[in-house]
Amino acid sequence: MTAIAESPSTGTARRRGFFSRPTETTGWKSWLTTVDHKKIGIMYGVGALLFFVVGGVEALLIRAQLAGPEGEILSADAYNQIFTMHGLTMVFFVVMPLGAAFINYLLPLQIGARDVAFPRINAVSLWIWVAAGLFIYSSVLFDGMPNSSWVAYAPQSIVGPDPNGYTLGADAAAIHQSRMLFYSLGLQIAGVASLASSVNFIVTVLNMRAPGMTLMRMPVFTWMSFVVAFLLLFAMPIIGIALWQLMFQTRFAAPFYDPLNGGDPVLWQHMFWLFGHPEVYIMILPAFGIISEILPVFSRKPLFGYSAIVFSGIAIGFMGWGVWAHHMFTAGLGPVADAAFGISTMFIAVPTGIKIFNWLGTMWGGQIRFTTPMLFSIGLVSMFTIGGLSGVTHSIVPSDTQQHDTYYVVAHFHYVLFGGALFGLFAGIYFWFPKAFGHLLNEKLGKLHFALMLIGFNLTFAPMHFLGLNGMPRRYYTYADGMGWNFWNAVVGIGALVIAVSFIVFVLNIIVSRNNPPAGADPWDARSVEWLTSSPPPVHNFDQIPTISDRDELWYRKYASTSDKEAPVRVPAGASDVANPGGPYGDKVSGKSAKELGIHMPDPSWFPLILSIGLPVAAYGVFYEGALMIGLLAVGGIITFGSMIGWALEPSAEEHH
Amino acid sequence: MSAVTETPAHVEDDGHTTNFGMSNEKLAMWTFIGSECLFFGAMIATYLLYLNRTNGGPTAFDIFDIPFTSASTFILLMSSLGMVLALDAIQKKDMRGFQTWTLTTAVLGAIFLSGQIYEFTFFVEEGFKLETSPFSASFFVLTGFHGIHVTVGVVMLFILWALSLKGGITEKNTETVELVGLYWHFVDIVWILIFTLIYLIPVG
Amino acid sequence: MRSATLRRRLTAGRARVFLALGALALLASGCSVNMDSGSSTANIPGPDPGRDLPADALNPFGPVARAQDRLWDLTFPIAVAVFVLVFGGLAFIVVRYRDKGQTELPKQVHGNTKLEITWTLIPAVILAFIAVPTVQTIFELADDPADDAILVDVIGKQYWWQFNYVNEDFITASELHIPTGREVFITLDGSIPEDPVERSGLYGTPPVLHSFWVPSLAGKRDYVPGAIRTMRIEADEPGVYPGECAEFCGLSHANMRFTVIAHDPADYDAWVANQQAPADSPTDPLAVQGEELFATCLACHAVDGHPSQTVPSRVGPNLTHFAEREAFAGYIFDSPFGQQVEKPEEAMENLRQWLRDPASIKPGSQMPNLNLSEEEIDALIAYLGTLE
Amino acid sequence: MSDATEEHHDHPSRSAYLEIGLILAIMTALEVLLYVFRESLGRAVTTPALVILTVGKFVLVGAWFMHLRFDHPILRRLFISGILLAAAVFAIVMADWFLGAQGPSF
Ligand code: HEA
Ligand code: HEA
Ligand code: CUA
Ligand SMILES: [Cu+2]
Numbered sequence A: 001m002t003a004i005a006e007s008p009s010t011g012t013a014r015r016r017g018f019f020s021r022p023t024e025t026t027g028w029k030s031w032l033t034t035v036d037h038k039k040i041g042i043m044y045g046v047g048a049l050l051f052f053v054v055g056g057v058e059a060l061l062i063r064a065q066l067a068g069p070e071g072e073i074l075s076a077d078a079y080n081q082i083f084t085m086h087g088l089t090m091v092f093f094v095v096m097p098l099g100a101a102f103i104n105y106l107l108p109l110q111i112g113a114r115d116v117a118f119p120r121i122n123a124v125s126l127w128i129w130v131a132a133g134l135f136i137y138s139s140v141l142f143d144g145m146p147n148s149s150w151v152a153y154a155p156q157s158i159v160g161p162d163p164n165g166y167t168l169g170a171d172a173a174a175i176h177q178s179r180m181l182f183y184s185l186g187l188q189i190a191g192v193a194s195l196a197s198s199v200n201f202i203v204t205v206l207n208m209r210a211p212g213m214t215l216m217r218m219p220v221f222t223w224m225s226f227v228v229a230f231l232l233l234f235a236m237p238i239i240g241i242a243l244w245q246l247m248f249q250t251r252f253a254a255p256f257y258d259p260l261n262g263g264d265p266v267l268w269q270h271m272f273w274l275f276g277h278p279e280v281y282i283m284i285l286p287a288f289g290i291i292s293e294i295l296p297v298f299s300r301k302p303l304f305g306y307s308a309i310v311f312s313g314i315a316i317g318f319m320g321w322g323v324w325a326h327h328m329f330t331a332g333l334g335p336v337a338d339a340a341f342g343i344s345t346m347f348i349a350v351p352t353g354i355k356i357f358n359w360l361g362t363m364w365g366g367q368i369r370f371t372t373p374m375l376f377s378i379g380l381v382s383m384f385t386i387g388g389l390s391g392v393t394h395s396i397v398p399s400d401t402q403q404h405d406t407y408y409v410v411a412h413f414h415y416v417l418f419g420g421a422l423f424g425l426f427a428g429i430y431f432w433f434p435k436a437f438g439h440l441l442n443e444k445l446g447k448l449h450f451a452l453m454l455i456g457f458n459l460t461f462a463p464m465h466f467l468g469l470n471g472m473p474r475r476y477y478t479y480a481d482g483m484g485w486n487f488w489n490a491v492v493g494i495g496a497l498v499i500a501v502s503f504i505v506f507v508l509n510i511i512v513s514r515n516n517p518p519a520g521a522d523p524w525d526a527r528s529v530e531w532l533t534s535s536p537p538p539v540h541n542f543d544q545i546p547t548i549s550d551r552d553e554l555w556y557r558k559y560a561s562t563s564d565k566e567a568p569v570r571v572p573a574g575a576s577d578v579a580n581p582g583g584p585y586g587d588k589v590s591g592k593s594a595k596e597l598g599i600h601m602p603d604p605s606w607f608p609l610i611l612s613i614g615l616p617v618a619a620y621g622v623f624y625e626g627a628l629m630i631g632l633l634a635v636g637g638i639i640t641f642g643s644m645i646g647w648a649l650e651p652s653a654e655e656h657h
Numbered sequence B: 001m002s003a004v005t006e007t008p009a010h011v012e013d014d015g016h017t018t019n020f021g022m023s024n025e026k027l028a029m030w031t032f033i034g035s036e037c038l039f040f041g042a043m044i045a046t047y048l049l050y051l052n053r054t055n056g057g058p059t060a061f062d063i064f065d066i067p068f069t070s071a072s073t074f075i076l077l078m079s080s081l082g083m084v085l086a087l088d089a090i091q092k093k094d095m096r097g098f099q100t101w102t103l104t105t106a107v108l109g110a111i112f113l114s115g116q117i118y119e120f121t122f123f124v125e126e127g128f129k130l131e132t133s134p135f136s137a138s139f140f141v142l143t144g145f146h147g148i149h150v151t152v153g154v155v156m157l158f159i160l161w162a163l164s165l166k167g168g169i170t171e172k173n174t175e176t177v178e179l180v181g182l183y184w185h186f187v188d189i190v191w192i193l194i195f196t197l198i199y200l201i202p203v204g
Numbered sequence C: 001m002r003s004a005t006l007r008r009r010l011t012a013g014r015a016r017v018f019l020a021l022g023a024l025a026l027l028a029s030g031c032s033v034n035m036d037s038g039s040s041t042a043n044i045p046g047p048d049p050g051r052d053l054p055a056d057a058l059n060p061f062g063p064v065a066r067a068q069d070r071l072w073d074l075t076f077p078i079a080v081a082v083f084v085l086v087f088g089g090l091a092f093i094v095v096r097y098r099d100k101g102q103t104e105l106p107k108q109v110h111g112n113t114k115l116e117i118t119w120t121l122i123p124a125v126i127l128a129f130i131a132v133p134t135v136q137t138i139f140e141l142a143d144d145p146a147d148d149a150i151l152v153d154v155i156g157k158q159y160w161w162q163f164n165y166v167n168e169d170f171i172t173a174s175e176l177h178i179p180t181g182r183e184v185f186i187t188l189d190g191s192i193p194e195d196p197v198e199r200s201g202l203y204g205t206p207p208v209l210h211s212f213w214v215p216s217l218a219g220k221r222d223y224v225p226g227a228i229r230t231m232r233i234e235a236d237e238p239g240v241y242p243g244e245c246a247e248f249c250g251l252s253h254a255n256m257r258f259t260v261i262a263h264d265p266a267d268y269d270a271w272v273a274n275q276q277a278p279a280d281s282p283t284d285p286l287a288v289q290g291e292e293l294f295a296t297c298l299a300c301h302a303v304d305g306h307p308s309q310t311v312p313s314r315v316g317p318n319l320t321h322f323a324e325r326e327a328f329a330g331y332i333f334d335s336p337f338g339q340q341v342e343k344p345e346e347a348m349e350n351l352r353q354w355l356r357d358p359a360s361i362k363p364g365s366q367m368p369n370l371n372l373s374e375e376e377i378d379a380l381i382a383y384l385g386t387l388e
Numbered sequence D: 001m002s003d004a005t006e007e008h009h010d011h012p013s014r015s016a017y018l019e020i021g022l023i024l025a026i027m028t029a030l031e032v033l034l035y036v037f038r039e040s041l042g043r044a045v046t047t048p049a050l051v052i053l054t055v056g057k058f059v060l061v062g063a064w065f066m067h068l069r070f071d072h073p074i075l076r077r078l079f080i081s082g083i084l085l086a087a088a089v090f091a092i093v094m095a096d097w098f099l100g101a102q103g104p105s106f
Helices: A002-006 A027-033 A037-066 A076-110 A119-141 A172-207 A220-252 A265-299 A306-322 A324-328 A335-347 A349-363 A372-395 A397-403 A407-437 A443-469 A486-515 A553-558 A607-621 A626-648 B024-049 B066-091 B095-125 B134-165 B171-203 C002-011 C014-037 C063-096 C113-141 C196-202 C265-276 C285-297 C344-356 C374-385 D014-036 D043-065 D073-101
Strands: B011-013 B016-018 C150-157 C160-165 C170-173 C175-179 C184-189 C210-214 C218-223 C228-233 C239-245 C258-263
Touching: A027 A037, A037 A076, A037 A119, A037 A407, A037 A486, A076 A119, A076 A172, A076 A220, A076 A265, A076 A407, A119 A172, A119 A607, A172 A220, A172 A607, A172 B024, A220 A265, A220 A306, A220 B024, A220 B134, A265 A306, A265 A324, A265 A349, A265 A372, A265 A407, A265 B024, A265 D073, A306 A335, A306 A349, A306 D073, A324 A335, A335 A349, A335 A372, A335 A397, A335 C113, A335 D073, A349 A372, A349 C063, A349 C113, A372 A397, A372 A407, A372 A443, A372 C063, A397 A443, A397 C063, A397 C113, A397 C218, A407 A443, A443 A486, A607 A626, B024 B134, B024 B171, B024 D073, B066 B095, B066 B171, B066 D014, B066 D043, B095 B134, B095 B171, B134 B171, B171 D014, B171 D043, C063 C113, C063 C218, C063 C228, C150 C175, C150 C210, C150 C218, C160 C175, C170 C265, C175 C265, C184 C218, C218 C228, C258 C265, C285 C374, C344 C374, D014 D043
Parallel strands: C150 C184, C175 C258
Antiparallel strands: B011 B016, C150 C160, C160 C170, C184 C228, C210 C218, C210 C239, C239 C258
16 A cells, blocks of 8 residues: 555646645644654654653652552542553653654664655654544543553453442443553554554665665664664564454453453463563663764764674564563463573673673763763663663562562663663753754753752652562552551652652753754764754755765764874864854755755645544444444544545645656 | 675665665565564464364364365465466556456455355354354454455555556556555465464364 | 863763762662661561561561572672672763863774673673572472462452362451461462353452462462462461552452461461351341341352351352451451451441442442441341351 | 665566466365365374475465565565564464463462
8 A cells, every 4th residue: 555655656747636735844734744754753752742741740640649558639440540541651652752753853864864765654653643642542531541551461451440330330341341442442553653653764774874874884873763663563563463352352242361251361461561572672772772872972982882782782672572471470371481581581681781881881981071961871871770680680580479560560660661761862852952953952951850850760769669579569559557668658759749840840941942042063073964964954854965984974074084093183173053053064054945956855745644533533433333333433444545545646746857 | 893794785766765776665565564474473373372262162173164265265376376467467568468467366356355254154143253252253353354454455456457447557657566466465375374274274 | 162162061060960870879779778678677576466567578487488589689689789880880980081171082992892792791691690590499489289288279359369278178268377387389260160150159250360469478479360370388487477469450459458377287277177167146136137137148258157058159258257357358457356456446437338338448349339227237247246 | 785786687477477376276276185185194194284385385475476586685584584573472472371371380
């Protein structure tokens, strides 16, 4: 399908579009119809940060409820919905899309391409992702939000939390069914978006590199994105099937996971974690890539052990497929499986360690500048290590039977996800902000943000280790006085507030910095080619596609005589600043439009946005019976397939060649 | 460490440069097919695990009609041949041949689908329904999703055929045909697996 | 020079960062102290007498938990050492190699193969070293039951635990009594009866996952509907060991507690003898009235010895010896009849409220609101009090 | 990486396609025959034979109809990595399922 759609020769100028083809390049319409990877990246980022506020407020509610024993802020039912949505939001609507934001924005720039391979499909991914988020959250307007935790273990996810309905009322079963349909269909829709992006990125990396940009010259961020794209490519269909099965189970009584009719609940666990573990590396690898770009820049040294970092990333990607059952050590798979998966899990520490040590090697002997991006990167190296090490203690199966499903696990994964992934992503935001918006963020506020976040983060999540080992299970909406958990839970609550304040500082920073002077093409004295073009880059990225002759291409253009033997002399006008916005190379961007330069860029289109509306409409159909069901499915289908056809036949805005 | 080993070749493709000397579309189709392996793999695995969980309902042995399925398998296999001949024709700029073979392929696919619809209705009448057992559920979901893939293929083939009548598809569009073909063959390959793993071996 | 100004602007506030990192290091060292001692109560030898003692996984009171804890004692110091190494290295680098405004660029080092090999091999060796005892322990803990083991079949319900003493032939709930020094072999029995009548007598509603966890005695094991899982526990000393449900199972996942009570073997035998005896019919008139009323309750609960009981139902907890237990309703409320009860009036009011409307104090409870009058509640409580 | 420009030259001829089609048809017929004589042959013969035939058909369609024989090796790698990954992970799930999780795990 996509092939036909993207094939340019099918659109002859004679044809009429459904809509007149939009041409705006500024204003709100330009955002809704854009196919520019940079705008799409920014929208992913903004959307994800909005969702972060939502997920964060949910976290604050969780912590408010648990701040003391016998909390009475949330009912059990509300708590279950909120912690489920907190997990789903943070995973699928914050960390993954923030990764996607950077991949979208940077990947074409870093490999010297004008856009991704399929710009319109890229826009489709964005809008489908937005549609998925709105769809899942639209559940508040119906019978409530998903309430069986983000892992939705069967048969709980089928039976429901209150099968007799003495608390939720007589229609408790229907309520639960509706909530689980939002879960299965919503994630399904989000999965379509991820799958489409993954194909897009793989093709872009394989096929669209600038002349001389061999695979082993690609920036590490691009490499990690490439690995992530493969993980998505292979993991998404698995969760897709699992979600279909869950949907058929909950809506049409197909007994996939229902033990009363012969189904096996443990199979769900296998399917979920077969996706779920690669998923956690999907979340962390972009952050690893980001700091692999930042550390060299602010150490003024090339990345130590480039190949080792690249290959360990690939190795993590591979090994990530062979460890999933470490989430099931208490499910009773038997000693052989437990031992095998325990060992495979432990050894993931080896490639991850290689990365950590190479990052240290990068900083070693450098001239470290403590900018905000650098601080967040250093924060990642230290905080992720804590999370990784608690991960290794999980892999010790007999100990894990004590730790599983306690706050110790909650501590582990917040250390890797927040201290790892989010710290890296924040580092990236500070680092590439000037590239995307043309000016730097305020460094003072940035450092305040970092300091508060680091302190708040540790106050929040370090005590969870103690809580877990002292027997506090996760997913408890309440706990009794006298369990010895009161003190640390109070500390955790305070920590969460500090994180909230730190985030407000970040938002303030964006506002305060909006009138900062232009940063120029290369404010940080950086190394990779995205800094070679203007900030923000023109629609076509580069007036002239750079020819690549080195890793760290830009660095070598700036510091010509750098051989590894003698210490090179710093070129005086290394970095651009107010007086010298272009730097020695940024002035290559002429400021002319693509058209003036004779570069053909894909035209904006309404169809990606419209297509994305079809999927949730069809999904609502599944909730109903009879005519309404068929009607919604049909309307959704018509919107989706209609816009595909409209898209395939869409004329270009101008008559070209 | 390792030296740079590879210098990408550059080939002009619709005015874009590609590193691997093939179009983005083709690479994308293959990437997508790689993903589909996991998609069908997950369903086949579920089916094999649930083979004996019939819940008192019909078993594979009770329900499958092998001669019937063999016929439809044969039809789908031959449609693959039709597809490759259609591609061959358009590559040789034989538009008549292309139209004939495309239509043949599409019609064979449609026959396969009607066979599947017949099979499903027959099964349901026999009391072998989606909700009967894990076995039946995984059977229907697997073959049903395969059927949806076939349907998409048939629709694409009919569109190709119709477009070619109006001159919307010409010798220049061989790659579009090739891509649809790749998809079609993949769907056929999956059925090759299904026929043995899902029908023959359990019954045999 | 412009770029130098910029650099200065960017590097200001370094000191603050060091402070933050230092605080972190403190926290980390505090953590190693804290982890081993657990909470203050854990320093008392032997478990607390009370029910509400912290469930400390690092303070084992039986061989199984001890075997698991030994691995923790092995890995935790290694983890701390790795962390100190990484963190120390980082701190050193950050101090030593900060930008001092040099005009020369640092040496442009691209890597070092020997180093790469070193830091691949050393972690691998460390891990292999941990892996050996790990695998050993995994297989040890999966051994068959000892000959003299007490066999208990455990079933998790929404939201309470049922214990079936297989050889002693009685069923109880929420309190698992065991003798010290003897293995208890737990079978988490998720098998599902073929016969629909038997099935609905066992599960009021379809079963879901739970996880059986007594932190001081053993790590957890899931209760899996449709499958059978096993584990062992054993207590060294008499005491009360809190247990929890550790797999999300619905509204009252947090309210699905239980205790393991370890006795001296002689006390245990006495307890068993009492459990095996059916309930005596009461003499007190109010309690007699309660016994009659209780006939309705037999739809879900069993009281062995109740005149109207034919087939004991397993939908709700077996109440034959209800007055012997310290707590009720998923073990979240002190029982007014318990030995340890601190606030008997409050406990009594909780029990009354429970009979009035169970779901109001335990969300998602499967016990219906029976619309009992206050007089009926008086009678029922009088009867329940006789079930010793 | 080998020279990528050696594209689009030797596509198989039409008769080659027809031959492959014929072979596929014969293999399918063989499969059906195996089914017909399943009782006299026994599972020990039919199952492996069916698996071999299936793999054969799979490879033929992939190599010839989908041109993997003639196209750039990267495509082959993409496809094979998908198949292998699917085969590997689901084989582990199945092994685990049949060996461990089924009954009591002593
Ligand atoms: C970004 C996400 C992310 C990452 C990167 C990781 C990384 C790792 N995780 Fe984590 N994990 C999660 C996210 C993540 N995890 C989530 C979300 C859950 C819970 C899901 C849920 O139940 O809801 C989870 C749960 C989880 C469990 C299940 C716990 C349970 O429920 O009982 C286990 C068990 O083994 C585990 C292990 C590991 C290991 C070994 C690593 C390793 O990759 C870590 C490797 C890194 C290091 C070890 C540090 C650096 C290395 C060195 C400095 C070298 C030297 C080290 C040694 C010699 C030890 N994780
Ligand atoms: C990347 C992923 C991620 C992130 C960043 C977080 C962030 C946080 N998480 Fe999250 N968490 C998960 C992923 C994540 N979590 C997952 C996967 C689960 C498992 C769910 C499950 O079991 O199913 C989980 C579960 C989980 C639990 C366990 C719930 C339970 O088991 O009962 C808890 C409990 O404390 C918790 C707390 C927090 C806190 C306090 C934060 C904080 O760091 C949040 C900080 C953010 C803010 C505080 C928002 C700031 C914004 C504002 C205050 C608004 C200001 C507005 C403007 C300026 C406009 N999380
Ligand atoms: Cu039972 Cu949680
Ligand atoms: Cu994992």
